[in-house]
Amino acid sequence: MNERNDLLVALAGQQNAGKSTLFNMLTGARQHVANYPGVTVDKKYGQYSDAEGVVRTVDLPGTYSLTSFSLEERVARDFLIQERPDVTINVVDGSNLHRSLHLTLQILEMELPVVLALNMMDVAEGRGLEIDQAALSTRLGLPVVRTVGRKGEGRAPLRTAIRALAAADKPQTTEFPVTYGPLEPDLVALTQAIQTTPELTGMPARWLALKLLECDAQAATWVRERLEPAQAEPLLEQAAALSATFERNNGLDVSDHLVSCRERAVANLLDGVTTDPESGRPTLTDRIDRVLLNRLAAPAFLVLTVFLIYQIAIVWGYELTNYTWPILAKTRELIAGVLPEAGFLVDPYTRSMGLWLVDSANTLLNYVPIFLILFALIAMLEDSGYMARIAFILDKVLHRFGLHGQSTLPLILGGVFAGGCAVPGVMATKGIPDNRARMATILTVPFMNCLAKVPLYTLLLGIFFVEDKSLMMFYISTMTIVFALLVSKLLTKTVLRGEETSPFVMELPTYHLPTVSGVLRRAFERTWIYIKKVGTIVVAVAVVVFTLLQFPGIPEDRMAEFEQRGEAAVVAFERAMAGNAYQRLATAEHIGPLVNYYNDYKRAKLNASGAEGSRAVAARFERRNPEYYPLVSRPRGDKDARRANRHLRDLSSERKSIRREMKEARITSSLLGMIGRSMEPVTQFAGFDWKINVALLSSFAARESSVATLGVLFQQDEDQNASLEERMGAETKAGGATALLGTAIILFFALYPPCLATTVMIKVQTGSYKWMIFSIVFPTLLGLGVASAVYSIGLATGASGVAMMSWTYFSALTLLLILGFLGGRSGRNLRSTSVDSTETGEVRA
Incomplete structure (x- = not known):
């Protein structure tokens, strides 16, 4: 116990077992809860008070096991080993007990005091499943509490069980240990070696021996940190030799053998404990999956789902901006009325900057209705359980290019076709267990067509491609996923080659009907997070851009x-x-x-x-x-x-x-203008002049800034009311620009580095400035190289902008198909153990 009667309690459980819901019930906190694996990756903290003191509660990431393959497993395991909580609540899905108890046995091997929370019992009882809680408690040697987290049932008994277990005089011992057959002699020998090493006191000896026999890299690191090399290396060599001998004699990997033994132990444990009258009969989820996961129907349903998302959120949702923009415009007028009066030639600095900031913020806020709808639809997919099916359907394709089935959600949030945002897309990569695929996803999500790119695409199409808008929009909306897959393949074969991979384990959760309150709450919460994270950065960067455009001023x-x-x-x-x-x-x-x-x-x-x-x-x-x-x-x-x-x-x-x-002179002589001109010797091969360079530089701060900056650079008389397309088109075409320039800008913008908000999020998710810098430098070189090649070849051959876009698109698509068919699925770390998805609810590749 920590101090007096205060306790530290950890909630551990497999993904989608309702752990975060139970955490909310215990502490009153409001975590995001979704019917999709991998929602909780960071540790969530909360607390509650009872008659005896404060109970600090930690919601650990959902994980299938306590290996070190994935980020979730590492976070959960490190906390349990290093913090040694007073009580660990093992949250299991009562409707899928067989699957859940695999993790229970591993937690017990860590010698932690455990309370088993039989959650989602309403679902189990609705199926007619009966569980003898007393028998289960006796066999496991630990308290078992029935809970229904989403209905708030079982909170009092669970809190009582926590206090009782923490106050127990004797340590908890299970009467149902797992025996590992032919591995037991080696396990006993290694356990004894660990127990006789004083520096390893406090570590669960049998559990650590199992990890060393599995050749767990993190376990080996712990041993090296605690022991001198002269002690550590012999112990690790002993474990490696025992493991190699076992695999040679039995023809079976140690990890697979452990899984098989636990599977038998769970089957024996549940013999006579559970009664399922529906056993063998297909459930409603099974019947739905027979249609939605049918080999022929699955792609059609997937395409229809993605189409509906963008049709509803982007096409129909954009109509809502007709109502929001007048409100934002009126707000601007009100703020302008409060700011100091404009001067005859020179406005007060506070007025100029104030209106600049309002315009920058309005650009972002105008897209809020679209994001609300988009996040609501994503929440519905998560809660229903279909998002996991999308990941399962696409994994086979995505993995050929170094991505993962669970890369699907980040790519959708980033804007597979158009309308997403890279910030929540990068945030969503936390749930990807394969680190190599996770890094590849983080670095390719920014290639998606985020909503902020659309204004520039629309502007360029209106200037250079009036007759070919539909064809160019098709290229723009689909080429980014082609480029992303090719770049992912390149990265996983080069700079990401040394990153760790993990087995593909995908849970197919039971279908649930999303609740209106849950969907709306998450839609508003995610939109608010987007506004706070991106909006603050957009405004901050707007100040920087404004300053760089103002100084040193007019000569x-x-x-x-x-x-x-x-x-x-x-x-x-x-x-x-x-x-x-x-x-x-x-x-x-x-x-x-x-x-x-x-x-x-x-x-x-x-x-x-x-x-x-x-x-x-x-x-x-x-x-x-x-x-x-x-x-x-x-x-x-x-x-x-x-x-x-x-x-x-x-x-x-x-x-x-x-x-x-005066504005033209100020911008021309400004710091940003000088930077744009200094770049012309390099960007001239892509056809970019200093004005385009400045616009692209400002778009690094926020994609929306590109069009806003162009609006400043290509100005008009205030009483003309000419569109930016007309102004920019007239000036660029007068200077000899053709549709080939438009193609070069589009290609560069599609491959351009992520905006500042996204690069900050990349730093947060990778924990590395190195990867943040790489995410800027690599796409810049790639985008400039592609744009320069297309523009230069087009000039040399006299090809039109549409012709060069078509040539680029189909060349990339052909390369993609070749790599897809010939690349195979090399590089994946496979587990050979077969797991029956009808019993466990999970699918392993």
Whole structure:
């Protein structure tokens, strides 16, 4: 016990046994709960208080065993061995007890005090399954408690059992030890050697001996950390020799032998303990799987599922932005009204930066409805159990390229076709047990078509590919998965070659009907996480980009020229207003506010909806400044007001022209502009000029910034209201740009490094700055190489942009098919033990 009556309790159990739900029930915390393996990978902490003290509770990752193949297994095992909790709650699925007890036996071998929580008993009893809890408790020698976590049943008995076990005077001993047959003599000999080594005191000797006989790398590391080399190496050599002798004499791997012995032990344990009247009859899950996992029907259902996800979330969900954007635009107007007034030529710094930050944030927030729908649909797939089926269906294909069946969810979240986000995609890789496949997934998820890439694709298609939009959109929506698979194959054969792999173990959970509250809660929680993690970074980086575009500023001689032009425009306005009834407003005191009032009125009128909206704008501006209002409303019969309006329009137009040229000069001479120009000697082979370089650099901060930056670089007069497609198209085509440039930009952008938020998440998930830097450098070189090759070959051959895109796409697809058919499934660490999926609910490759 820790101190006084405070306890440390760990919840351990196999994936999808309801462990996190039980953790929520015990502590009152709200963890994400899904009917999908690998949801909880980090340790989750909580606590509750009872009459005797505080019980600190840890929710360990769900794991099938306590080997060191996967991240989940390592996290769970390291905590149990190093922290030695006062009580370990082994959460088992009562409806699938045979499968769950494999982990129970391994926990008992660690010599930990254990309470067995028979969870999901409502499902078991609904199937008519009967479990003799008293008999099970007697055979295992530990308390057994019936629970239904999602209904809150069994909390009090479980808390009572925890206290009783922690207060027990004698250590818990199981009456049902596992015997390992011909391995027992070797196991006993190695256990005795460990017990006679003082430095290993405190480690469960028999369990450590088993791990050493399995040639467990982490167990060997523990021995080397605790012993001097002269002691450690003989012990490890003894274990290796015993293991090799056993495998040679029995023709069976030690790990497989242990699994087989535990399988027999579980069968004997449950003999007479469980009664299943439905045994042998297909369950509802079995009947559904016969259709959904049918060799011919499975791909069709999968394609239909993915299509519906994007149709509902991206196509239909995008319509919701028609309602959200006016709200965001109105919010911008309100904030603009609070900020300091715009100057005649130079705005206050706080106003310029404030509006820049609002525009950056609005770009992100406009996609929130789409993410809400997308995350809700993903939650439904997880809770129903079909997400695990998707992973199972795709594993055979994905593994040929170094990925894993459980790479499916990260790729979907990243945006397989269009509309995801790499940040939650990288976060979702935590559940992939194969470390090599997990690293490959982390590094390829950013290639997916995240939602923030879509604006730039749409812009380029509208400029260069008006007649071929459908064909180009097909290429864009599918080529990223082709590139991702090829890159994954390359990485797993090179830089990831030394990473550890693990057996593919996939649980096919029972189908459940998702709950509305559960789906909505997770959709909102995940969207909020996205807003916090990405939104804060977008705003922070927007400050950096804004600063880099502002400094060092316009050269003094150019600024003096702009000021002279501004003064000349003001003088011309004053002269034109001479003799006018409103001449009193043509003074230095009024000119700046008057021009701002005029521009605000025009913008409000353009955004007003219908006659009623227009009248509301007029009334609002008349209240805002009755003195200025006649100059913008031009009342009938007031000739002076109409003439003043024409002069004011001329002044405003000249002011806009000067301000536009000032912005161009400021950006050209800015730090970011200079960086963009310095890159031209390299990027010219891909056709990129300094403006495109600047836009692509800013998109590293946030993908949305690419179009926003281009909007700044390719400016217009405020009263023209021309689209960015028209402005950028006119300027680039005037400079000789063709659709070939559009193809090069698209290809580079598809392979471009992940945004800053994603690179931060890559650092979090890999724990390595090395991989974070690699995730930036490698895609940059790859994207620039591909874009330069396509642009240069297109120029040399005179091929069009569409022709070069087609050539690139089908070349990559052909290479993909060749590697897929000839690459095989080499490199996977297979377990030869056959496990009956109808009994255990899991599938091993």
